[in-house]
Amino acid sequence: GNSVTQMEGPVTLSEEAFLTINCTYTATGYPSLFWYVQYPGEGLQLLLKATKADDKGSNKGFEATYRKETTSFHLEKGSVQVSDSAVYFCALSPPSISGNQFYFGTGTSLTVIP
Amino acid sequence: DAGITQSPRHKVTETGTPVTLRCHQTENHRYMYWYRQDPGHGLRLIHYSYGVKDTDKGEVSDGYSVSRSKTEDFLLTLESATSSQTSVYFCAIRGRADYEQYFGPGTRLTVT
Numbered sequence: 485g486n487s488v489t490q491m492e493g494p495v496t497l498s499e500e501a502f503l504t505i506n507c508t509y510t511a512t513g514y515p516s517l518f519w520y521v522q523y524p525g526e527g528l529q530l531l532l533k534a535t536k537a538d539d540k541g542s543n544k545g546f547e548a549t550y551r552k553e554t555t556s557f558h559l560e561k562g563s564v565q566v567s568d569s570a571v572y573f574c575a576l577s578p579p580s581i582s583g584n585q586f587y588f589g590t591g592t593s594l595t596v597i598p
Numbered sequence: 599d600a601g602i603t604q605s606p607r608h609k610v611t612e613t614g615t616p617v618t619l620r621c622h623q624t625e626n627h628r629y630m631y632w633y634r635q636d637p638g639h640g641l642r643l644i645h646y647s648y649g650v651k652d653t654d655k656g657e658v659s660d661g662y663s664v665s666r667s668k669t670e671d672f673l674l675t676l677e678s679a680t681s682s683q684t685s686v687y688f689c690a691i692r693g694r695a696d697y698e699q700y701f702g703p704g705t706r707l708t709v710t
Contacts, residue, residue: 516696527688527701528641535696573640577697585656586631586699588640 486511490574490589497564497596505559505592507548507574515576517541517550517557522571522591531559531572564596601625602702604689610708617676619705621689629692630672631699632656632664634685641688647672679709 491506509515516535520528532541537552548559557574574589601624611617621630629648633641633656643656645664653664661683665673676683689702 516698518698520701527703530698530700533696533698577699585643585646586641588642590638590640 486515486576486578486587488574488576488587488589490572490592492592493571494593494595497594499566499596499598500563501596503559503561503564503568503594505572505574505594507557507559507589509555509557509574509576509587511555511576511578511587513579514552515578517548518575518577518586519546519548519557519559520573520575520588522573524570528573564594566596566598569594569596602689602691602700604687604702604705606705607703608706610710611679612710613680614678617679617707617709619674619687619689619707621672621674621702623670623672623691625691626669627691627694628669630666631690631692632662632672632674633688633690634658634683635688635704636685644674644687676707679707681709683707684709 487510489508518533519531521531522528532543534541534550540549546561548557571591571593573591575586577586603622605620631646632644635641642658644662645656647653647666663675687705690699
């Protein structure tokens, strides 16, 4: 079946530290992969995406590379800011599935302290 | 911004009462989704729609029904609310580029 496993949180970092949030997936075929961010009291916002193996998605200094061989899509940022404090969700969309159901990880809470 | 609004944004109701949540989109997207978000579970799909009057069940559909009589509106109904349905409910639409989903601001529902 299809599933996403994210590293457990919460994660607390100092400003300007390096961030990695691990995400691995199980899927048949070649899914599309996504990272979403949720700020307190808000809905999920698409942060970045990758639709095929070896693609790198990037946005706002965040990056993630679609690794088919390790079934991973780890989120990274070189220097976090206080404003990056949020919950981050990894998600996959299976290929060619009617309805395009998404499968979400359980989320990783990030707090960045000054 | 995919032009998605949800109403109400907050609701408190009593066990056993019916509740309807509304999702409205302005960009004529075909696919719409209802999720619930609970601590430790991420987001779980309740129902989705692939067109007017075309709907299907998701992972956690028991106790919920949906309707879509117009492209722009997707309604989620709890026929008889229970405390286990206390949650934050999100509506989403499917984008046209790479099948990404865009989410509304959410409705916080408390069943007492």
